[in-house]
Amino acid sequence: MTTPLRVGIVGCGNVALNFHVPAYQAEPDRFTVTALADPTPERLELGRTNTGLTPEQVHSDALALLAREDVDVVDVCTPQHLHRDLVIAAAAAGKHILCEKPLAATPADAAAMVEAADTADVVLGVVHNYLFFPEIIAARALIDDGAIGEVRTVAVDMLGVVDSPGAAGYRPQWRHDPAAAGGGVLMDMLHGVYLAEHLLAEPVERVSAYVDAATPGDAVEGLALCRLESARRAALVNIGWGFGPGGIRINGGKGRIVLRYRDEGTIPWAPFEALRLTTEAGTETLGLPAGQELVPLVADALRATVADFADAVTVGRAPAAPGRAALHTLEATVAAYTSAALGRSVGIPLPVDSPVHRRGVTGLGELDVPATSTVRTRGLFGLATPNGS
Ligand SMILES: NC(=O)c1ccc[n+]([C@@H]2O[C@H](COP(=O)([O-])OP(=O)(O)OC[C@H]3O[C@@H](n4cnc5c(N)ncnc54)[C@H](O)[C@@H]3O)[C@@H](O)[C@H]2O)c1
The missing domain is CATH 3.30.360.10 (Dihydrodipicolinate Reductase; domain 2)
Known part of the structure; x- marks a missing residue:
């Protein structure tokens, strides 16, 4: 039997505490949770009591968790615009990474994360549960x-x-x-x-x-x-x-x-x-x-996701959804927004110099979005409506 992977969870929100922690606890031969990080005090404390960790094992600053030697795997459970810096820092610290979906809020961020994991030769898996x-x-x-x-x-x-x-x-x-x-x-x-x-x-x-x-x-x-x-x-x-x-x-x-x-x-x-x-x-x-109803269904799928990830790390194979596959899924999703804005089909991968690759939906305003586009008429993603409202 191999030694369980030691996991540090970054972000103690709903998905982390309702599904990730129970998934690790259900796989004690594969995982042990050794640290948590969250800047929101009540979430960190809730995470600490859920996991039974000591105050020394929980951190308001994720960088303190990344510096720990008793963490092999960093599990990133924050909202997606925060994934990039955390994943890149985790890779630089030599940790394997499981990241919640979507991999990032923009393709450029996701691509940088994939590259960082490749460079550090660590596994980057994404929760496509x-x-x-x-x-x-x-x-x-x-x-x-x-x-x-x-x-x-x-x-x-x-x-x-x-x-x-x-x-x-x-x-x-x-x-x-x-x-x-x-x-x-x-x-x-x-x-x-x-x-x-x-x-x-x-x-x-x-x-x-x-x-x-x-x-x-x-x-x-x-x-x-x-x-x-x-x-x-x-x-x-x-x-x-x-x-x-x-x-x-x-x-x-x-x-x-x-x-x-x-x-x-x-x-x-x-x-x-x-x-x-x-x-x-x-x-x-x-x-x-x-x-099954939602909670046991998602719980079982999360358990299968983390078990697959552990096997991937242990035997050195790709996880079910490697970072590069999740980048591709994100590109398809951002291409959908781009298509809706422009009123035509959009090929992927998106050009790396396009505003939507760099900035995701917040880059749509840099494109020539027709006045008839629902993205503009509804004022979505910060685009002004034709009457300027
Ligand atoms: N795979 C799934 O089925 C599934 C389900 C729900 C959510 N998610 C994904 O999980 C992620 C989190 O969603 P959620 O519903 O748990 O959100 P949430 O709002 O419930 O929790 C977010 C948590 O992140 C913490 N946080 C913010 N900044 C942080 C930082 N710098 N370092 C550490 N923690 C930080 C917040 O304090 C909060 O506790 C999202 O990317 C979401 O898309 C996936």
């Missing part, structure tokens, strides 16, 4: 087995996303700040983007999209309808806050796979209900375990 949902694993296995022939289209509907606030003691509304979040519901739920690409089983090359505000005056979009194109296939990814429908449909040359969730709801708020495979032979329902 929906890859571990049982029905996603089952659907991808059917695709790989050729059950539906060559995939033609994938449709991912997540129009019933719940707009959850961040930890009360910090900035509960940071997801509505374009500079902090890098976008709205699409950026927060870019799970839908990597799931679509995973089920297309081909890299996305071009993106087009429409975005809208959920409520007039919102700074970020609450609805995003996206089309992702790979060399021979295409996916539709529809994501929105509210009560719209959810579900995943995969269309192949010889059949289809349909994933249904309770009351046509959105993963993971609505538990998985059924995977139906339809071919020439008829329709069968796969015998998967009953879907």
Whole structure:
């Protein structure tokens, strides 16, 4: 048996304390949490009591955690605009890094993080935990087995996303700040983007999209309808806050796979209900375990994510979502915003000198955004509306 990896968690917000800490505690042979960092005193104290660490093991300054010798892995759980500096410093300190999604708020930040990890020769894994949902694993296995022939289209509907606030003691509304979040519901739920690409089983090359505000005056979009194109296939990814429908449909040359969730709801708020495979032979329902409610579902997926990461570090293989894959997902997401602003499809990777590569959605104002674009008419991401309001 190998010695457990010693983990320092940076950011003691909702995802860290509700899911990351329990995931490590459920894998005692692989991990032991040795340190925490958070500048918000109440979150740090909550983290300390949840983990049973001593006051000497918790830090208001993440740099103190990075300097510890009893930390092998740094787990970055802060909002995404803060990921870059923390990941680069962790890599420079020779730590392996697990980082929450989205990898960063801008492609330039994400690219710098990938480069820092490569230079330091440390593993950078990203929490793309929906890859571990049982029905996603089952659907991808059917695709790989050729059950539906060559995939033609994938449709991912997540129009019933719940707009959850961040930890009360910090900035509960940071997801509505374009500079902090890098976008709205699409950026927060870019799970839908990597799931679509995973089920297309081909890299996305071009993106087009429409975005809208959920409520007039919102700074970020609450609805995003996206089309992702790979060399021979295409996916539709529809994501929105509210009560719209959810579900995943995969269309192949010889059949289809349909994933249904309770009351046509959105993963993971609505538990998985059924995977139906339809071919020439008829329709069968796969015998998967009953879907779980959100908390145990995400808890299990987080546990699988950290276990995969530990194996990647231990045997020196790539994790399920390496930094470079997460950078690609982020590029596709930022390309969607760019497309919605410009009214045309956008290729990825984005040119490194483009404002949206450098600044994400906050760079859209530097582009020639037409007056008719919803990004401008709704005043999203700080763009002025035509009447200047
Ligand atoms: N994979 C998933 O399913 C999933 C689910 C929820 C959130 N997330 C991601 O996790 C990240 C955090 O989200 P959340 O909901 O926990 O946010 P949150 O607002 O609940 O918590 C953020 C925490 O970061 C802390 N923080 C701020 N600056 C810091 C710094 N410099 N060093 C250390 N800590 C700092 C805050 O004090 C706060 O405790 C985001 O990137 C989010 O997208 C992922």
